[in-house]
Amino acid sequence: MKFCDKVKKERRAKGLTQQQFADILGVSLRTITNYEKGESYPKQREIYGKMAEILGVDINYLLTENEEFYINANEKYGATGAQQAKALMQEVTGLFAGGELDQDDMDEMMKAIQDAYWIAKEKNKKYASKG
Incomplete structure (x- = not known):
């Protein structure tokens, strides 16, 4: 499940509107909308x-390996590094979309x-x- 789907699912399960969630989190409604x-x-x-x-979930549930990779790239190399990391993962994922690799092999390859x-x-x- 993608990050956006997890956030929406868990927010709804808690009975929170996007605005309520944004207020509690201390971000704008637009930010929550963009996440979802x-x-x-x-x-x-x-x-x-x-x-x-x-949301009452483990951080690892929200923070998948790729998302953690993007954050680390951003922290270490700034926005440019994060964009490069995201582009790399999208390209690699596209190469193997519908391919023959099982999920465990795909996870190892991505790592x-x-x-x-x-x-x-x-x-x-x-x-x-940082740039």
């Missing part, structure tokens, strides 16, 4: 933690690609600063 449409994700790990607390991303960033210091 899958148009944006929290940029800070603390927001995931607060969301999990409000290996993420590891390769970090190694490349470390070796190429030109892109290592």
